[in-house]
Amino acid sequence: MGTGNKVEMLIAICAVLTSAIAVFIAWDQGRVMRAQQHGAVYPVIQIDGFVSTSVDTASMGIRVSNSGVGPALIEQVRMLRNGEPVASLNLYVDRFPSGYDLSWTSLIGRAIAPGSNVEPLRVDWSRDDISGDQLGAVAAEWSQLDAEICYCSVFDRCWITRGLGMGRTMGRAERVKRCERSEVDLFEAVANAPRASGTETISEVE
Structure with a gap:
């Protein structure tokens, strides 16, 4: 060469x-x-149960917040007891002491902006309608439940997070390939269910 x-x-x-x-x-x-x-645009969904009292009212409910830097697109919400899905929340709602005001909002298909929070379920009583022991008993029953939310970023990266338990520590979100859209919104179903007593008020919060 x-x-x-x-x-x-x-x-x-x-x-x-x-x-x-x-x-x-x-x-x-x-x-x-x-x-x-x-x-x-990384979203971070957190789920908390809360109980609060004041001189005039007592309240409890579920709060879902986004502490990330991008919008969270909610695709699936499940309530679990002992790791198994709960088909309906009506049994738990029916055990509330009478005289409550129930507010709800749908989560399925909702986009939660960074720094925002949503209360999919909130129950308020006048202090004359519920005692401290009754509120404690209701909170203890709901503390047996956990919420599981599957959500995605705007780039279709998805996660599942679990929490609630009225103060139970929540683990880190788990990456998943995709989220299956829930066919039934548990909180909307609560609002549409018939009530035995006529003293309760139910309203949707946007």
Whole structure:
């Protein structure tokens, strides 16, 4: 092989290596940019149960908040007891002491903005209608339940998070491939269920 051929081969090899390095750099930059994009819209859903009292009222309910930096698209909500799905919340609601005001809002298909929170279920009593022992008993019964929410970012990255238990510590969200949309909204079903007593008020909160 002549000197000219060697030089040409060396140039060709250098060109191939340069092209390969350029492709790798472009791929790596694209990967970094995608990670930055996902990080800029990363939602973090937290679920809390709350009980509060004042001189005039007693309240309890569920609060769902987004402490991330991007909107959370809620696709599936389940209530669990001992790890098994609860088909309906009506049994638990029917055990409330009478005279309550129940407020609800749908979660399925809702987008929760960063820093925002939603109360899918809230119950209020006048202090004349419920004693401290009754409120404690109701809270203890609801503390046996856990909420499970499957939600996605605007880039269709999805997670499942679990919480509630009226103060029980919530673990980190678990990445999943996708969320199956719930066919039934448990909180809307509560609002539509017939009540035995006429003293309760039910309203939807937007």
